[in-house]
Amino acid sequence: xxxxxxxxxxxxxxxxxxxxxxxxxxxxxxxxxxxxxxxxxxxxxxxxxxxxxxxxxxxxxxxxxxxxxxxxxxxxxxxxxxxxxxxxxxxxxxxxxxxxxxxxxxxxxxxxxxxxxxxxxxxxxxxxxxxxxxxxxxxxxxxxxxxxxxxxxxxxxxxxxxxxxxxxxxxxxxxxxxxxxxxxxxxxxxxxxxxxxxxxxxxxxxxxxxxxxxxxxxxxxxxxxxxxxxxxxxxxxxxxxxxxxxxxxxxxxxxxxxxxxxxxxxxxxxxxxxxxxxxxxxxxxxxxxxxxxxxxxxxxxxxxxxxxxxxxxxxxxxxxxxxxxxxxxxxxxxxxxxxxxxxxxxxxxxxxxxxxxxxxxxxxxxxxxxxxxxxxxxxxxxxxxxxxxxxxxxxxxxxxxxxxxxxxxxxxxxxxxxxxxxxxxxxxxxxxxxxxxxxxxxxxxxxxxxxxxxxxxxxxxxxxxxxxxxxxxxxxxxxxxxxxxxxxxxxxxxxxxxxxxxxxxxxxxxxxxxxxxxxxxxxxxxxxxxxxxxxxxxxxxxxxxxxxxxxxxxxxxxxxxxxxxxxxxxxxxxxxxxxxxxxxxxxxxxxxxxxxxxxxxxxxxxxxxxxxxxxxxxxxxxxxxxxxxxxxxxxxxxxxxxxxxxxxxxxxxxxxxxxxxxxxxxxxxxxxxxxxxxxxxxxxxxxxxxxxxxxxxxxxxxxxxxxxxxxxxxxxxxxxxxxxxxxxxxxxxxxxxxxxxxxxxxxxxxxxxxxxxxxxxxxxxxxxxxxxxxxxxxxxxxxxxxxxxxxxxxxxxxxxxxxxxxxxxxxxxxxxxxxx
Ligand code: ADP
Ligand code: ADP
Ligand code: ZN
Ligand code: ZN
Numbered sequence: 001x002x003x004x005x006x007x008x009x010x011x012x013x014x015x016x017x018x019x020x021x022x023x024x025x026x027x028x029x030x031x032x033x034x035x036x037x038x039x040x041x042x043x044x045x046x047x048x049x050x051x052x053x054x055x056x057x058x059x060x061x062x063x064x065x066x067x068x069x070x071x072x073x074x075x076x077x078x079x080x081x082x083x084x085x086x087x088x089x090x091x092x093x094x095x096x097x098x099x100x101x102x103x104x105x106x107x108x109x110x111x112x113x114x115x116x117x118x119x120x121x122x123x124x125x126x127x128x129x130x131x132x133x134x135x136x137x138x139x140x141x142x143x144x145x146x147x148x149x150x151x152x153x154x155x156x157x158x159x160x161x162x163x164x165x166x167x168x169x170x171x172x173x174x175x176x177x178x179x180x181x182x183x184x185x186x187x188x189x190x191x192x193x194x195x196x197x198x199x200x201x202x203x204x205x206x207x208x209x210x211x212x213x214x215x216x217x218x219x220x221x222x223x224x225x226x227x228x229x230x231x232x233x234x235x236x237x238x239x240x241x242x243x244x245x246x247x248x249x250x251x252x253x254x255x256x257x258x259x260x261x262x263x264x265x266x267x268x269x270x271x272x273x274x275x276x277x278x279x280x281x282x283x284x285x286x287x288x289x290x291x292x293x294x295x296x297x298x299x300x301x302x303x304x305x306x307x308x309x310x311x312x313x314x315x316x317x318x319x320x321x322x323x324x325x326x327x328x329x330x331x332x333x334x335x336x337x338x339x340x341x342x343x344x345x346x347x348x349x350x351x352x353x354x355x356x357x358x359x360x361x362x363x364x365x366x367x368x369x370x371x372x373x374x375x376x377x378x379x380x381x382x383x384x385x386x387x388x389x390x391x392x393x394x395x396x397x398x399x400x401x402x403x404x405x406x407x408x409x410x411x412x413x414x415x416x417x418x419x420x421x422x423x424x425x426x427x428x429x430x431x432x433x434x435x436x437x438x439x440x441x442x443x444x445x446x447x448x449x450x451x452x453x454x455x456x457x458x459x460x461x462x463x464x465x466x467x468x469x470x471x472x473x474x475x476x477x478x479x480x481x482x483x484x485x486x487x488x489x490x491x492x493x494x495x496x497x498x499x500x501x502x503x504x505x506x507x508x509x510x511x512x513x514x515x516x517x518x519x520x521x522x523x524x525x526x527x528x529x530x531x532x533x534x535x536x537x538x539x540x541x542x543x544x545x546x547x548x549x550x551x552x553x554x555x556x557x558x559x560x561x562x563x564x565x566x567x568x569x570x571x572x573x574x575x576x577x578x579x580x581x582x583x584x585x586x587x588x589x590x591x592x593x594x595x596x597x598x599x600x601x602x603x604x605x606x607x608x609x610x611x612x613x614x615x616x617x618x619x620x621x622x623x624x625x626x627x628x629x630x631x632x633x634x635x636x637x638x639x640x641x642x643x644x645x646x647x648x649x650x651x652x653x654x655x656x657x658x659x660x661x662x663x664x665x666x667x668x669x670x671x672x673x674x675x676x677x678x679x680x681x682x683x684x685x686x687x688x689x690x691x692x693x694x695x696x697x698x699x700x701x702x703x704x705x706x707x708x709x710x711x712x713x714x715x716x717x718x719x720x721x722x723x724x725x726x727x728x729x730x731x732x733x734x735x736x737x738x739x740x741x742x743x744x745x746x747x748x749x750x751x752x753x754x755x756x757x758x759x760x761x762x763x764x765x766x767x768x769x770x771x772x773x774x775x776x777x778x779x780x781x782x783x784x785x786x787x788x789x790x791x792x793x794x795x796x797x798x799x800x801x802x803x804x805x806x807x808x809x810x811x812x813x814x815x816x817x818x819x820x
Contacts, residue, residue: 007084010051010386010417014080017053018045019446019699025435026451027051029086029386032408032418034431036465037449038743039713040441040699043421044390048090051419052388053077055088086417088386091373101139101150105297105357107369108347108376111137113340114357118293121333122286123326131283136293138278145280147273154271157243161265162214166203174202175213177242177265186224190237193222216241277358288328297358300788304357305344312338346375350407351400354496354517354788366711367395367740368516371404378407383415393424394740397515397769398814405430423743425469429454436465442671442699468744476748478755480799481508481778485560487763489531491553495522496792499553503797504528504765506560507730508778509758511768513803513811514795517787520767525566525736528765531555532564532732561763563731567718567738569711576625576705577613581668583706584692584721587611589684590702594664599657610657610664612649619645649703668703675702691720696742696749712741716750723753731762739770751776771818774811775800782809 008029015023019042027033035043054077105111115136124130137143144150157177168174171188178184188198196209205213212218221236240248242265249262270276277284277294284292289307296304314334327333347353350371361369370392377387392408393401405427412418422428436450439462450460457463458470467473483505492500497519504510512520535558572583581587591610594600600609609617618624622642626649629639641647648655648665655663660678670678676689676698692698695716700709709717715738722733738754739747751773758764758778768774780803782796796806803809804816 010082010084010086012046012050012079012082015046015050016078017049018042019442020045020050020078021446023446023448025448027419027435028433029084029417030412030415031432032412032420032430033433033435034428034454035419035421035435035437036423036428036743037437037445038441038464039696039741039746041437041439041445041743043437045446046435046437047388047419047421048092048390050077050079051082051085051386052088052090054079054082055085055386056090058085059087086384086386088388089377089382090388090390091370091377091392092388092390102361103297103357104301104355104359104361104364104372106139107361107372108343108357110340110343110357111297113336113343114293114296117333117336117340118283118286118288121327121330121336122288123328125285126325128282128285131286136279136283136286143279143283145271145274145278148271148278150278152271152274152276152278153268155266155268157214157246157265158267158269159210159214161267162242163202167201169201170196170198170213175242177246177262178240179245186237187240189224190220190222190239193224193237194220194239212241214242217244219244288333294358298356300354300356301344301347302353305341305348305353308337308341308344312341343375343379346378346407347372349403350375351396351403351516351787354786354790365395365516365521370394374404374407374411378411378414386417386419387411389418389420389422391422391424391741392420393422393427395516395737395769397513397810398426398771399810400516401426423741425744428465428469434465436460436463438463438465440699441696442673444673445699464743464745473744473748476751476755476772476776478776481758483508483779485557487555487557487560489528489552489555492523492527493551494527495519496788497522497527498792500792500794502781502794504557504763504781505779506557506763507758507761509754509764509766509776510779510781511766511774511777511800512781512783513768513774514783514791515785515787515810518783518785518791520783521736523783524734524765524767525568527552529564529566529734532558532561535559536561536564538564560730561732562729563727565722565731565733567715567722567733567735569715569736569740571706571711572709572714572717573706576627576707578706579668579703580672580692580700580709580717581702583717584688584724586685586688587702589682590664590667590679593659593679593682593685594657597657597659603653603657605654605657609654610650617650617654619649619651621645622649624649665703669701671699671701673698687724688720691724692717694723694749695720695753696746710741712738719750719753723757731757733757733762733764734766735764736767737769738766739768739773744772747773771814774815775818780811780815782806782811784808784810786810 009026010029012023012025023046035047037043057076105114115133118136119131119133132142134140134142138145138150148154162177163174164176166174170191178187192198196205202210219238219240221238223234224237225234246262246265249258253259273281274284277297279294284294286292289311291307311333314329352368352371355368374392392404396404401424408418428434431454433452434450434454434457435448436457438445438447438449449463450457457466460466484507486506487504490501492502502523512524514520531552572578581590591607594610595605595607608614612618612624619642621644622628626645626647627639627641650665655665657663667675672689672692676686676693679685679689697713697716697720700713738750742750747770754764766773774780777800780798780800781794782803783793784791784795785808796803796809796812800815801819804812804819806812
């Protein structure tokens with residue numbers, strides 16, 4: 001329970017987490033509160049690092065007093081006092097890798113209900129006994145398909161791979177998968193001994209013989225006669241079908257080369273038993289409203305709601321009793337269906353009707369995943385809690401943002417508080433209260449500039465948020481450009497794109513727009529990136545077979561580019577050992593500076609000594625990580641500063657070497673802004689630092705671990721690294737929502753850099769929702785009109801002004817309003 005919950009405010013006193021400067025602020029409960037400010041100003045440090053962290057800490061103390069000591073080790077947030085703080089739930093845009101078995105259905109818990117519906121109210125085949133709910137889940141032993149263990153795919157040899165040329169005879173090598181040389185000759189003799197003609201073309205053999213040769217598990221032994229003129233007595237040879245041979249190599253061969261060769265004959269394919277649904281066959285025979293649970297899992301949510309709504313609306317179901325075969329018209333069926341429909345309706349409201357329950361969560365965008373979690377919370381029945389949200393509107397088309405805000409309003413109406421870190425000014429305008437932090441980033445921020453109802457922010461001169469919110473910011477001006485040639489894609493088909501044709505103008509900035517699920521990422525970051533990448537001879541990495549299918553009928557104009565740069569939001573590294581300084585390459589220059597000092601030369605320390613990855617230089621306790629893992633209850637990945645080096649990462653000897661009074665650990669702790677002054681006369685470092693400041697990252701510390709960076713920060717680091725290279729030639733830059741997570745002031749900075757790239761003769765294509773960014777583009781390609789099957793078409797193309805007038809476009813009305 002909240003402590004002194006009487007006056008309706010959470011009162012924070014003396015908050016000093018990260019860059020916060022002894023912040024005192026009162027924040028109303030039962031309201032929607034927006035936390036605003038430029039990137040790095042301290043919004044997350046207050047909302048997540050202080051308020052949520054403190055609520056979390058109190059919760060753990062109350063449930064597990066013995067955790068206190070460990071919690072002390074990890075550290076409580078730096079704050080003197082917080083009163084009136086209710087329990088908190090964080091809905092962050094987590095970017096970690098979710099388990100490959102989690103799906104939209106499991107994430108929203110809708111799968112549990114659906115299984116109950118099939119178990120209790122489904123129609124069973126005659127004579128079948130009722131199944132438990134678990135039997136409908138691919139993630140339980142009871143329900144998983146035994147053939148594929150609930151994975152939905154099997155890896156198996158395929159005839160077209162085993163026998164690439166069916167006009168060949170066995171003697172001429174029709175079965176490409178069989179070994180060559182002596183073993184191959186041996187197999188031919190055995191086959192002959194079995195009475196199969198090895199000189200007939202493969203395609204003329206009987207189907208029965210072909211299947212047997214390729215797939216049988218039988219291994220008959222055949223006496224092989226000695227070759228003429230030899231004196232031995234022959235020997236017994238054992239038959240291996242092609243499949244058996246390949247499996248044997250994959251399971252037992254020590255030779256990596258042999259295994260790689262064998263993999264060429266193997267393909268992953270939908271499981272023949274469950275057809276990819278991952279569920280055991282008995283469960284698939286049970287139907288509801290004429291559909292199996294696998295069919296329902298594969299349907300868009302819109303269709304699932306339509307299927308169940310008639311049942312949910314049945315008026316007098318109470319009378320029906322379940323028969324042995326079916327419970328479809330019973331009270332249970334009505335109740336569960338109504339519950340399902342009610343929950344799915346929330347997802348439809350949020351514009352997620354194009355998703356299916358079976359969609360793996362690994363393929364969801366962070367914005368989609370967060371909306372699913374928000375919708376799930378709405379039904380959780382919690383009240384009196386604070387929901388702390390990280391940019392709920394990120395990645396949303398303006399048409400999708402409005403229903404999301406309605407859902408947030410409903411969470412508030414059921415008695416909760418909403419603390420929202422947000423940049424989208426339309427969301428900020430709807431808040432009851434705004435806490436604006438700034439004025440700048442890092443050391444230049446960390447103060448509360450304003451806390452109160454939104455209108456009052458207008459008078460706060462030093463607030464960047466105020467300038468943009470109340471229209472005092474200078475618009476970004478640039479000359480309008482026209483295409484210098486075109487790239488044509490014809491017949492693009494993937495996901496919901498079906499036989500789409502698009503033309504992309506060269507040497508201009510293009511924004512690809514459309515509601516969530518309309519196909520923007522599929523077009524830009526997949527098809528376009530692959531087409532250009534393949535032309536440039538890139539080999540696609542970590543893509544599964546499905547993505548390698550050529551689903552582009554024709555492309556022209558690809559030769560215009562000599563480079564492809566995909567600037568995405570994926571982390572710049574997955575371990576804390578990679579950081580800003582190592583990623584940009586500037587750390588090499590810094591280490592050389594230290595190695596060149598008199599002290600280092602006297603001691604014989606080379607540049608490598610100043611790497612925290614090298615045993616000589618690093619702290620041994622933490623192996624140069626700067627922190628150690630703490631086993632804390634069931635909370636994975638909790639870390640405490642290293643007790644030996646206190647986070648410095650180096651051993652004491654290394655830290656005895658200083659340059660202008662600073663150790664190398666001090667340099668890693670510096671924000672980019674400070675380092676730019678400190679390293680001004682080290683050209684290789686100064687150039688990197690300058691470009692980082694240009695994209696608004698002056699507040700990041702050089703040693704900030706890759707794992708601590710948001711997706712948007714990682715993306716801007718990649719962009720800065722690109723800018724610093726300043727190469728000649730014509731590059732294609734592809735960016736997926738570069739403005740997500742950015743304050744309008746930071747967006748202006750970023751846009752200036754992107755336009756600079758175009759002015760230097762490059763082509764830039766953005767997937768984008770931000771209206772100011774779209775308005776500043778030279779060209780717009782609008783996809784839609786809806787999401788999923790309702791989208792996937794090019795609705796409008798042209799200059800922003802032209803697209804703003806397009807009749808069927810969901811983007812047009814918003815863009816038109818912005819352009820006036
Ligand atoms: P915002 O949410 O406004 O973008 P943050 O609260 O994330 O800003 O960051 C505020 C400041 O605190 C920045 O200077 C940032 O570099 C710093 N900071 C963020 N996380 C950490 C951390 N784990 N350790 C030290 N400093 C941090
Ligand atoms: P946008 O970028 O416009 O939000 P996407 O390109 O991500 O849209 O998605 C377009 C359509 O393709 C949607 O219906 C989405 O559900 C579907 N889709 C996207 N990724 C996958 C995937 N990995 N597997 C199956 N369907 C996908
Ligand atoms: Zn299966
Ligand atoms: Zn250490």
